[in-house]
Amino acid sequence: MANFGGKRAGQIVRLGGNGIGQVMAAVAVAFLVRLVSVPGPSLSADDEGDYETDDAVGGGEGGQDVGDDSVSGGGVRPVTIRWRNVTCSLSDKKSKSVRFLLNNVSGEAKPGRLLAIMGASGSGKTTLLNVLAGQLVASPRLHLSGLLEINGKPRSNKSYKFAYIRQEDLFFSQLTVRETLSLAAELQLGEVYTAQERDEYVNNLLFKMGLVSCANTNVGDAKVRGISGGEKKRLSLACELIASPSVIFADEPTTGLDAFQAEKVMETLRQLAQDGHTVICSIHQPRGSVYYKFDDILLLTEGALIYAGPAHNEPLKYFSKFGYTCPDHMNPAEFLADLISVDYSSSENVNTSQKRIDGLVESFSQQSTLTLYAAPLNRKETFKSHISLNRKTNGGRKGGWWREFRLLLRRAWLQAFRDGPTNKVRANMSVASAIIFGSVFWRMGRSQTSIQDRMGLLQVAAINTAMAALTKTVSVFPKERAIVDRERAKGSYSLGPYLLSKLLAETPIGAAFPLMFGALVYPMARLHPSLCRFAKFCGIITVESFAASAMGLTVGAMVPTTEAAMAVGPSLMTVFIVFGGYYINASNTPVIFRWIPRVSLIRWAFQGLCINEFRGLEFDHEHSFHLQTGEQALERLSFGGSTIGDTVTAQSRILLFWYCNTYILLEKNKPKYQLIEPPPSEAGELKSLAENELLDLDYIKEKVETDTITADESESYQKFESPPADKIRPFILEGEE
């Protein structure tokens, strides 16, 4: 760091003008240059805004079923999901109110049937889907209660395999559709299957999902167009189907698609249901042809249930009982959407529609939801299919560390090297900034003033290199992290091989840009004329670039979105720039700041570059107080006693520190999901009922139908099926005592 004690030292500092002004100017220029040069996101994402739900997708535990039948259905374990009195409330400590996102919602989803959760925007569709999939992101403000049963037993989603198709499709943009699917298959199916079997499996999936025509097209992103939105959605489905899930959750799979693509996606889901999967999707307002693909529907309005049962004409018949008749030739989905939506056009309409909705909610809550469902689950079939699944199941580990590393290295390499637009922008910016700085510091001589020029250039080179690497990383990594979180949640691979393969694959391309910058700026500014010094200059800025990139990874692993990373990363770097060894002498700052230079990657790069440049240089001098040698200049900067080796060692430690932090944060920031608790009043009874297996609702239903249910059983059944009517009002805002 600069140790300009005394008058002469002060003169040197002042050569560059006001210290703080310099800092601000350098930071602003470096950041602006980088901001303009940030090569947009290199990962495909349809919508990055909704990051909150953008966490893991799941695959439950259990084996992998990889035979062809897993796509055609023969090997799919049938899973029936039933939920009772699911209530999700959101408390607000400030206003001391509670808002019900879901209020006593019950229903069921069966194998071989496509269930659509319909409702207006904000009615709680995604929340319900997340609850059923066990993917509701945990929050201290949320409280979730209810009963969730898998094949009649109260179990978690860990007991079956499921796929979750989220609204936003995230892929590595530079991989083709076939490569994406093949890699997912290799990671998920492990070594148990031969390459030929896996290829056949992938070809089969491509065919089933209608992706053959675009199999060799890059997925693409905002910069370079790739496959269409509908194809992306079907690719998402295909990737999820590799694990042969029993249940498929799809959150608004038609959002953002044109009518034709939407219909194709829904047809795919319908076929999957027909193949034996349990398919649950949320949808806003489907067109008529899509509505008739649903087997069951569940209508939600402001978190409350208005209808749950078979689709087609059943709901129309049901609502006609209350005097709401669907006009002929009207799309039933449109009719239902209008029926369950509040009309905000006037206060009168709000009152009328709200009354209608409250009445419908109450009416539905008063009747047994069980009777509305058709096609009860056949227990014998379940058993048979389960046996066939077990025969084909591979319960072993999917692949070793080395295998995962190899596959991920290939993917990271393809992503890094094929990303032409990003690489081109980075190369252009490296060349442009080298030319700008090279021109400003053109052919520096050996005058006294050139000492300050040299220091200025070396500081600017250190800042520019760090900012370039940092901004590139923070603009891309949060999106990549979302993909990796999803894949890791499915158990496709572990963190170690991922991180190591990424670092290794990106090393050559990461080194190319600082080298480009160094190769131009060094001769232009006529820095220390020696090949060895030039090589060291390039080496120092390359290691610094890796350290800045590693810091970007930590920031990306720490914050939830790219926007947050873009705000945090450069701000943190500004602190390191201030303590970068040129602008301020740490010993003049309050004690609490004196550790910062030791962890500033800018400072170590600057120190290394200065030692490399000044050692052995001689300057023109006229007066005795002029600096005569480079060593004297280094003394003034307090860099006299150290070597380039020391600075590179310190920089490597910083690099390692950021890598370790990234690993820890990625491991620690795994998404956590809200646990579902039994309704408080029923928790005790549920326990004893579960122990006595009285929760088997098929059994209860059979008893109800044959009128053989006992008084006791009837009472307990009522407790699960008929919540008090006053609990069912949507969005009750209650003040807490």
Ligand SMILES: Nc1ncnc2c1ncn2[C@@H]1O[C@H](COP(=O)(O)OP(=O)(O)OP(=O)(O)O)[C@@H](O)[C@H]1O
């Ligand atoms: N974790 C949460 N914290 C605060 N509010 C939440 C949370 N989760 C959901 N909500 C709120 O609950 C309501 C229902 O959200 P949800 O995403 O389930 O609706 P939706 O029916 O899927 O809407 P859309 O069709 O627009 O996606 C919304 O008002 C949303 O803001």
